[in-house]
Amino acid sequence: MSSNLHQAGVKLLKQLGRHADIIMDTYLAGSLNEDAHDPSVVEKLKQAGILWRPEPDQELRLKRSVRALLEEGLSDERNRQIDSNVGSALATIKTLADHYKEARHSSDYSAAEAYLSDLSEHVYSFADSLRYSIRVLWGRINNEFGYVGTINAKIRENELAQSQVSELLNGLEMFQFSELGEIAGDIRELRKLIVTTLQETMSDCAQELSVVQGRLLELLGRFRQIRGRTRLLKGWLLYTDLHPDYRPADHVSHKEIPSLFNRAEFLLAPAAVDVHNASQELELMGIVAHIKAISRHPVVAAVRERDAPVSLTQSEDFDVPDNPLKQAVDEYFVDVIESGLRQSALEYLADKALPWNAESWIYQVIGGYEGLPDEHKAYFELEPLGEPHPIYSGNFIIRDVELWLA
Amino acid sequence: MSALMDQSTQTVLVGTGALIELLLKGEFICRTTNEEGWRALKNNSTRERVEAYLNQINRTVASAAEGDVFFCGYLQLGDSERKVISSQFKDICQSLIPLVEWLVLVQEASGQDAPLNEGAPVRLTELQSRIEDTPAFREQLAKLSQYRLFGSTSSNSDAQIKLVFKRLVELGYLVRPNVEKQIYIATGKLDYLYEVIRFIDETEGLSLEAQAETATQRDLI
Numbered sequence: 286m287s288s289n290l291h292q293a294g295v296k297l298l299k300q301l302g303r304h305a306d307i308i309m310d311t312y313l314a315g316s317l318n319e320d321a322h323d324p325s326v327v328e329k330l331k332q333a334g335i336l337w338r339p340e341p342d343q344e345l346r347l348k349r350s351v352r353a354l355l356e357e358g359l360s361d362e363r364n365r366q367i368d369s370n371v372g373s374a375l376a377t378i379k380t381l382a383d384h385y386k387e388a389r390h391s392s393d394y395s396a397a398e399a400y401l402s403d404l405s406e407h408v409y410s411f412a413d414s415l416r417y418s419i420r421v422l423w424g425r426i427n428n429e430f431g432y433v434g435t436i437n438a439k440i441r442e443n444e445l446a447q448s449q450v451s452e453l454l455n456g457l458e459m460f461q462f463s464e465l466g467e468i469a470g471d472i473r474e475l476r477k478l479i480v481t482t483l484q485e486t487m488s489d490c491a492q493e494l495s496v497v498q499g500r501l502l503e504l505l506g507r508f509r510q511i512r513g514r515t516r517l518l519k520g521w522l523l524y525t526d527l528h529p530d531y532r533p534a535d536h537v538s539h540k541e542i543p544s545l546f547n548r549a550e551f552l553l554a555p556a557a558v559d560v561h562n563a564s565q566e567l568e569l570m571g572i573v574a575h576i577k578a579i580s581r582h583p584v585v586a587a588v589r590e591r592d593a594p595v596s597l598t599q600s601e602d603f604d605v606p607d608n609p610l611k612q613a614v615d616e617y618f619v620d621v622i623e624s625g626l627r628q629s630a631l632e633y634l635a636d637k638a639l640p641w642n643a644e645s646w647i648y649q650v651i652g653g654y655e656g657l658p659d660e661h662k663a664y665f666e667l668e669p670l671g672e673p674h675p676i677y678s679g680n681f682i683i684r685d686v687e688l689w690l691a
Numbered sequence: 692m693s694a695l696m697d698q699s700t701q702t703v704l705v706g707t708g709a710l711i712e713l714l715l716k717g718e719f720i721c722r723t724t725n726e727e728g729w730r731a732l733k734n735n736s737t738r739e740r741v742e743a744y745l746n747q748i749n750r751t752v753a754s755a756a757e758g759d760v761f762f763c764g765y766l767q768l769g770d771s772e773r774k775v776i777s778s779q780f781k782d783i784c785q786s787l788i789p790l791v792e793w794l795v796l797v798q799e800a801s802g803q804d805a806p807l808n809e810g811a812p813v814r815l816t817e818l819q820s821r822i823e824d825t826p827a828f829r830e831q832l833a834k835l836s837q838y839r840l841f842g843s844t845s846s847n848s849d850a851q852i853k854l855v856f857k858r859l860v861e862l863g864y865l866v867r868p869n870v871e872k873q874i875y876i877a878t879g880k881l882d883y884l885y886e887v888i889r890f891i892d893e894t895e896g897l898s899l900e901a902q903a904e905t906a907t908q909r910d911l912i
Contacts (some may be wrong), residue, residue, distance in 0.1 A: 389835025436804040511805040533891045537780045547764035551717030551773045
């Protein structure tokens with residue numbers, strides 16, 4: 286019998302493993318797309334009780350037990366199912382305890398053994414399901430019901446979770462340990478199982494549930510605050526749309542000003558030294574003189590906060606119009622080259638009847654000669670004509686210059 | 692050892708000095724704008740020290756938003772103080788409509804459940820593209836940017852939104868932690884604003900929340 290059960294179990298698990306892809310697809314999508322899979326495989330899964338059809342024209346879905354296995358194994362946060370049916374678990378435990386006592390009483394030890402192991406299974410699985418429920422609740426709290434989008438949905442989810450918590454707490458209240466103690470009587474195994482173990486679990490869970498409840502309320506408060514703010518803003522816009530000439534009442538004209546509006550005027554404006562105020566110059570100088578640059582760090586090269594834009598473009602052409610005086614001097618030089626004769630600058634000026642002042646002319650001629658490149662300069666000789674200054678030695682007064690080809 | 696202690700008291704003093712200065716400048720201190728100062732004010736002993744200093748010049752540390760935003764208020768109210776408060780109240784009342792319109796626009800354009808609150812980031816480029824893609828949002832932006840609070844005269848939505856954000860930073864409702872990035876963070880002054888609206892709502896019995904709820908229910912039907 287038990288080897289049959291073992292074999293059947295192994296077969297079922299193998300089937301689950303073999304068709305893991307289909308099962309996971311169905312788990313994630315909610316229902317199975319029958320056309321996409323081999324009909325014989327689908328049929329096998331249906332027979333094994335893994336898939337089922339809730340209504341004749343509905344798609345195939347995963348059986349609740351398989352779903353629950355996956356939800357628990359994957360810690361899937363979408364799992365909202367909480368088994369808060371403490372009453373039936375309690376009744377089962379009591380019934381099994383009675384069976385065990387009866388079997389013991391009639392000295393049917395093998396039956397008693399079986400009942401006891403059955404009872405332990407129930408007690409432990411009950412404790413596990415309670416702890417699992419609390420884990421699920423924490424999971425939902427910790428991601429703040431992130432699996433639903435809107436604040437309103439989050440508030441509803443939170444309310445669902447709160448009702449589940451209160452149901453669980455109500456269920457826990459049904460455990461009367463005095464009654465369980467009576468059932469257990471003086472049988473040591475039974476006492477250990479249904480009094481000590483259960484009591485420990487209960488007190489742990491009740492404590493944790495009250496923390497969960499506190500957190501849920503806190504979250505709910507926050508959600509409501511967020512929703513309240515959204516509504517406040519929308520309501521404000523609606524109200525001001527409806528009453529375009531609405532102005533808030535003067536809430537600060539009362540004797541008692543609400544502390545919210547008690548804001549002092551700024552006392553400090555951004556300060557700056559007035560360097561143009563001469564009367565403060567002395568003090569400012571004193572302050573500046575006292576500044577000591579203390580640098581404990583090596584001076585860091587200033588880094589430019591942003592790149593100064595630099596663009597390389599063709600430089601624009603420009604020309605300086607030639608000075609007519611300079612052009613006349615150039616002509617004078619050309620004249621000297623062409624004639625090949627020694628020529629006085631002032632005579633040239635007079636000959637050509639050029640309009641310039643004699644002094645500027647001489648300056649420009651000297652400047653033109655000095656401004657020649659060295660190789661060109663070598664072709665000319667320039668001799669200043671004049672006399673030394675009668676009073677201040679070392680000064681030579683130029684009256685005229687003569688230019689000739691070297 | 693004594694040098695070490697000296698140094699530590701000194702930094703504390705310098706710290707409260709800077710804090711007092713900020714308060715006297717009329718700034719709101721919250722976790723986003725100045726976390727260090729905010730922590731210092733949350734700490735009773737530093738807060739008392741700041742309070743003692745401010746009390747000498749008829750000022751006090753005031754707080755809003757469940758003690759998460761601090762600002763500077765008057766200790767005793769004389770006629771001149773009342774005048775200041777009354778003009779400030781007028782200012783804030785005038786800025787309520789543009790600010791609320793802006794908050795609703797940001798919330799709707801970014802498709803969020805919650806309106807902006809302290810510490811919430813706003814990515815300007817993202818928001819801008821969403822607003823520019825939707826004519827209704829564009830219209831709202833154009834309308835609100837022309838309020839005197841923002842004072843935009845431009846008909847270009849890029850210029851409008853940039854100006855609105857610039858003004859909001861100037862007014863202290865937003866901070867921009869990195870000048871090179873277009874990411875803004877809402878400050879505690881916004882939470883203060885909510886409190887002001889709630890106060891007006893409750894005192895004047897406007898029941899704004901109920902009105903908004905019935906309006907959304909009508910929309911759903």
